[in-house]
Amino acid sequence: MTQPQQAGPDQLAFQQYRTLLFSVAYRILGTAADAEDVVQDAWLKWSAADRSHVADPKAYLTRIVSNLAMERLRSTRHQRETYVGPWLPEPILTGPDAADGVATTDSVSMALLVVLETLSPLERAVFVLKEVFAFSYAEIAEAVERSEAAVRQAAHRAREHVQARRPRFTADRARQRDVTERFFAATAGGDINTLMELLSPDVTLWTDGGGKVRQALKPVVGLETVARWFAALGTATYQGIEPGQMRAELTWINGGPGVVFHGPDRVVATLTFDFDPEGRISTIHNVANPDKLHAVADGTRHELS
Incomplete structure (x- = not known):
């Protein structure tokens, strides 16, 4: 300003x-x-x-x-x-302090x-x-x-x-962080069995490419379909970026644990999660429209009240 x-x-x-x-x-x-x-x-x-x-x-x-x-x-x-x-x-970066409230x-x-x-x-x-x-x-x-x-x-x-x-459940922050970390590791290793343990039976993946990058135009629904989608990430070229060039990091997005995917010269996508009462991942939001990644790409962690 x-x-x-x-x-x-x-x-x-x-x-x-x-x-x-x-x-x-x-x-x-x-x-x-x-x-x-x-x-x-x-x-x-x-x-x-x-x-x-x-x-x-x-x-x-x-x-x-x-x-x-x-x-x-x-x-x-x-x-x-x-x-x-x-x-x-x-999406915006919020930092772990936002998770305290x-x-x-x-x-x-x-x-x-x-x-x-x-x-x-x-x-x-x-x-x-x-x-x-x-x-x-x-x-x-x-x-x-x-x-x-x-x-x-x-x-x-x-x-x-x-x-x-938007049913509200008691948020177990430690459980959410643990599940996100295990999901992150399973995705990186293509471990479909662990992914299926971590995902809710009716899990839904929403992807936003905005017509700028190729993404699913309708929600991807179901345990096995979503698990296979993420298990293949470590072997598939994404937005022209080879798997070996892609770097992913766990961070805090919109007050909860999330994942940011980096290419050699840009942020290419974010993942955020919603959880069911058992602590399994029920919804995944994947933002890949480059117009919506500036706030994450500039690295600013927003304070919120």
Whole structure:
């Protein structure tokens, strides 16, 4: 973000809430690049505003970011609906510290962000502000410029929708990390038997190439099919990269353990996982669209609130 070298009171106030603003924008939009743009636009609006009438900078900035994010989400809706293959959110590196807070981790998981894609822009903003950041209905009504009654209705619809599509289980972080590590080793070794132990019977693999790289255009479903897909990774050329040139690393993506695949000169894909009540992998999200890998490729670990 381009800002003056000398931090004045207005900049200090903005920086105090910058992590919050990015966290709100990213959850509403599902893309780090758009979230950064929204935060930058919020800075410009904040800089130009008459702040003598701003009693609560946090509420004021949240309102700006929420409305900018909803506006951008509406403008990209057609693009997402006509996307080639499944549209998945843009992954971000979060670091292991994000895993300390289960609520924070769950609210930025790829699985939840995928469900949030099915909400209207208003429902999504209301859900994020209420369920993730615990804003009151009155605060949200002011932020999204709707009546409190309309906000309550939107919150109810969004909550029911998310609960129906995103069952929540007690997160055993150590178990998830262990399963991811074993999956990583089994994939590298082509060990299909171990892969079948680690995957849920109805496991689903979603792949996002966006028409830029070759990926499955429909979800890959079923234990044996998905296991064979990953067992073959160590012997197959991927995006023109020979197996010997491919490097994979375990890291933290969207608050949970994930895998980043590197070619000689670029990041080529990420994997993130969702788990069933027994701790087996139930969903795998594979993002390979190069347009969605910039946030991972630049190595920035995002702080989230």
